[in-house]
Amino acid sequence: MAGIVQFDKVDILFPGIDDRAARGRVEAALKGLDAGKSRNDLIASNGVVVGAADVNLEIEQGEIFVLMGLSGSGKTTVLRAVNGLNKISRGRILIRQGDRVVDMSRPEAGVLKRLRNEAVSMVFQQFALLPWRTVRRNVELGLELRRMPAAEMRKIVDEWLDVVGLLPWAEKYAEELSGGMQQRVGLARALVTNPDILLMDEPFSALDPLIRNKLQDELLSLQRTVRKTIIFVTHDLDEALKIGNRIAIMKDGRVIQVGKPEDIVLRPATDYVAEFVKHMNPLTALRAASLMKPVGEVVGADGAHRFIDRDLYEIELDADGRLAGLHCRGESVGWCDADSEFVRTAGNVVLVEAGCLLKDVVEIRQMTGRPIFVCDGGRIIGFCGSNEILDALTHAGRSAYGDGARSGSDMSKPMLANSTL
Ligand SMILES: Nc1ncnc2c1ncn2[C@@H]1O[C@H](COP(=O)(O)OP(=O)(O)OP(=O)(O)O)[C@@H](O)[C@H]1O
Structure with missing residues (x-):
């Protein structure tokens, strides 16, 4: 495995029920998928929703890899499978953690917990800050789970608050912060445990365009120092082109093109991608x-x-x-x-x-x-x-x-x- 995350023929299906019959429904739907049935056919025939179908990706260490597509195209489904929040119906997701490789299709006991605590962090669109905790105590969360001594925890947390420019706000509560500031807290909270992989699910889409642009710049500048592997979900092609080292364009649960921003802009693989590209801003995409x-x-x-x-x-x-x-x-x-x-x-x-x-x-x-x-x-x-x-x-x-x-x-x-x- 060359990259840090590998998707190998991954299908993720949602059976709509959570009982013993669910597996049977999924198996039947997988057969339908193989026979070329569409997403709509499968919902109609047995109620199974195809979240992701035949996804093959190799994500490199240290890159910002963007999953981009319209609402419902499967971006979040794919992202959440990386830290085990979505179950893989068929295929494998392999994650390199140091010299071990974790197979997310059947993680061993304790492995998933360790992966989430140590290797993979997530930043959400809606910030998900705990309103009863101060900014500093929100950022401390991941380290508390590791039972880190208070003095050491405070030192690390304050360093990250400083990096995101929020040290003077450490004792404030989320409601006292603007959206952009709350998302900076979310970023500090995700980075404080020093994860290898950062999952970012539309982190800036709830923000107004100016703040959004500023946070994109800040993320790029931060990435030059931290060099994390970032998997970033967006439905905005301009955002994808600006921040992605590589971009996967998704449609109906499938990846239809993977490439560097310039590949997507200059050599769209299908009419669908070309249609997207027609509306993008070339100023931040072309070099x-x-x-x-x-x-x-x-x-x-x-x-x-x-x-x-x-x-x-x-x-x-x-x-x-x-x-x-x-x-x-x-x-x-x-x-x-x-x-x-x-x-x-x-x-x-x-x-x-x-x-x-x-x-x-x-x-x-x-x-x-x-x-x-x-x-x-x-x-x-x-x-x-x-x-x-x-x-x-x-x-x-x-x-x-x-x-x-x-x-x-x-x-x-x-x-x-x-x-x-
Ligand atoms: N837990 C779930 N149970 C059932 N269906 C789901 C679940 N999660 C996602 N889906 C379905 O899977 C498909 C892909 O959804 P997903 O959220 O991955 O798309 P998306 O591209 O991230 O869209 P958005 O930008 O709107 O978040 C959708 O049809 C959605 O309804």
Whole structure:
């Protein structure tokens, strides 16, 4: 098993009853599933609801993996199976905990409890804070279960309250806090036990858009330090694209596409995904490497010199592909990094990293008015001019499926087709 969580042909069915007949109903429904019956057929024929069907996923350690789909698509069902809150009807979920692997389809006695206490924590949409406990006492909960001495517990809890910016609020109660603050308490409470895996079920969807955006940024910044494996459920594609390292799109209990944000945006696997993507915001989904015009596409005749942008710029690269000289219509031009103080100097060309978000590319372009070159590990790999930026803004997600907004000739452009991310 390469990842930290593996779903292996997982079906989760809800029989609607909780007695000895339930297993028989589930078995019959599984046969129906194998025979190609739909979710609606199965509800109608024996009352069984298909929560998840044939889910295969490998979640990597340290990634933010997003489960995304419309209401009822099965996201929460899949998420809750990771900590045993939903029973697996068929298939296996394997979780790596240190050098052990826990099989969630038949966890041994005590294993589930240990997993929940030590390895997996959950953050809920509705915060689920205990109203009679102060902020500090809410965060202490997980450590209390471990019977940790009070002084040690206080030290750890206060460190986490500090991380989420709530130390001054430690003695307040949930009702005295805003929604955003309550969710920060929820996050601190989940992280205080130092779990390997964090399950987040629509954690920001009850918040207004500004706070939501801020908490997304805070989560991303926190993740750079804590490097947890986060499985995050959302029905909002923009949120999924912003925070996910990878995204699984779900429909009717099934996973219909798994990929990096750019895979989903640029190469939607089905009409259904393309339809979603049509309404997303490309600014926080696309990166410089996928909107640029690759230098390799417009190589000049001689090896070391490459000419791009209709021969306007002549780039001289050394043997390692690093920038060695730059000319514009025969005049030598300087270059600098996007965050350099020379960025406003006349004639300068700005260098950005391949992973730079479109929103930052737009901002740099607007601030400086300078042409932008894209680097990867110090090598120049492409160019972003106004055309590339506008094309990305107007045509993202309409490449293979969708409304055909890109014409045949557009489609042949290297910009999107040669994405390297
Ligand atoms: N405990 C349960 N008992 C019976 N049916 C359930 C149960 N949990 C989920 N379901 C059903 O499984 C299907 C998937 O539900 P799930 O909550 O996983 O979807 P979701 O994508 O998370 O939706 P939402 O965004 O609305 O929470 C739905 O049809 C739902 O009614």
